[in-house]
Amino acid sequence: MNNDTATESWLARLPKAELHLHIEGTLEPQMMLDLARRNGVRLPYANVEAVHAAYRFDNLQSFLDLYYQGMNVLRTSADFHDLALAYFRRAHADGVAHIDVMFDPQGHLKRGITLQTLFDGLLQAMADAQAEFGMSTSLILSFLRDLPAEDAMAVLEQAKPWYDSIAAVGLDSAERGNPPEKFAAVYARAKSIGLARTAHAGEEGPPAYIGGALDTLDVCRIDHGVRCIEDAALVARLRDAQIPLTVCPLSNVALRVVDKLADHPLPAMLAAGLNVTLNSDDPAYFGGGMLANFSACAQAFGWNRETFRTLSANAVNAAFMPEDRRTKLLAKIANC
Numbered sequence: 001m002n003n004d005t006a007t008e009s010w011l012a013r014l015p016k017a018e019l020h021l022h023i024e025g026t027l028e029p030q031m032m033l034d035l036a037r038r039n040g041v042r043l044p045y046a047n048v049e050a051v052h053a054a055y056r057f058d059n060l061q062s063f064l065d066l067y068y069q070g071m072n073v074l075r076t077s078a079d080f081h082d083l084a085l086a087y088f089r090r091a092h093a094d095g096v097a098h099i100d101v102m103f104d105p106q107g108h109l110k111r112g113i114t115l116q117t118l119f120d121g122l123l124q125a126m127a128d129a130q131a132e133f134g135m136s137t138s139l140i141l142s143f144l145r146d147l148p149a150e151d152a153m154a155v156l157e158q159a160k161p162w163y164d165s166i167a168a169v170g171l172d173s174a175e176r177g178n179p180p181e182k183f184a185a186v187y188a189r190a191k192s193i194g195l196a197r198t199a200h201a202g203e204e205g206p207p208a209y210i211g212g213a214l215d216t217l218d219v220c221r222i223d224h225g226v227r228c229i230e231d232a233a234l235v236a237r238l239r240d241a242q243i244p245l246t247v248c249p250l251s252n253v254a255l256r257v258v259d260k261l262a263d264h265p266l267p268a269m270l271a272a273g274l275n276v277t278l279n280s281d282d283p284a285y286f287g288g289g290m291l292a293n294f295s296a297c298a299q300a301f302g303w304n305r306e307t308f309r310t311l312s313a314n315a316v317n318a319a320f321m322p323e324d325r326r327t328k329l330l331a332k333i334a335n336c
């Protein structure tokens with residue numbers, strides 16, 4: 001067994017929690033074609049190779065255009081169930097023990113898919129993952145930030161029958177020009193309901209959006225947050241408060257947030273004492289799941305096992321999971 005293989009198999013065994021995962025972003029080309037056939041949806045792709053060829057992006061917007069088109073094949077609760085369970089199974093094979101699953105209701109409501117359809121499919125897949133391979137999961141209801149805040153508020157009210165099934169609300173999609181302050185009232189409402197709050201900030205948007213998310217949305221963690229490194233005062237604030245940052249290395253390369261992984265600020269973020277976690281974001285589109293992200297970092301940065309244990313423990317500590325589950329996973333990580 002050579003070094004790379006040994007590292008890969010240890011990384012696969014290391015218990016991992018994923019905090020930044022969009023379930024719609026787990027739609028693999030084959031499943032996109034299968035669901036299109038099942039639902040009689042026309043796609044502009046003849047085969048898997050043609051879909052793969054389309055999965056080339058210059059930036060966040062070019063990705064989002066394809067992402068919303070792909071979503072169109074998801075119609076029934078069985079579709080959402082099959083999509084989620086297929087990802088949970090792949091993640092389980094990657095050594096993922098827990099996932100905080102983000103989903104974008106607005107991407108489906110506008111296509112006439114009801115919240116009932118969505119929740120029925122996702123909650124059944126989550127129950128199946130628990131029963132079949134002991135994976136714990138939670139749900140983050142995410143708002144599309146390029147749509148009006150009033151739309152987000154309406155979705156939040158509409159989701160009332162499922163508040164007990166949601167751990168948190170989130171904020172994603174096109175960041176530039178859609179600052180966190182736009183959603184202050186929605187997040188205040190979510191807080192009053194008792195929901196935790198996360199938000200994408202500092203991916204393509206400026207570092208000021210990270211401070212804005214903390215100040216006006218009262219979030220418990222920041223999704224991405226990599227551009228914090230441009231602002232020393234912000235880095236100090238994030239370090240002192242130990243705000244978890246859900247960093248997505250391969251996503252950042254695919255969307256050209258950085259040119260190549262070796263240029264990524266992750267090592268600088270760790271050196272600054274930031275509370276960093278590793279995640280896959282939209283694994284079907286960005287070159288792989290959790291193990292691919294961990295392995296790519298091992299190759300690019302030469303991190304040792306202690307660093308990976310720290311990153312995994314950071315994620316477990318920040319995850320939406322019961323305390324007894326957290327204690328068990330932290331012990332497993334320490335002993336891995």
Ligand SMILES: [Zn+2]
Nearest residue numbers: 022172200281
């Ligand atoms: Zn994301």
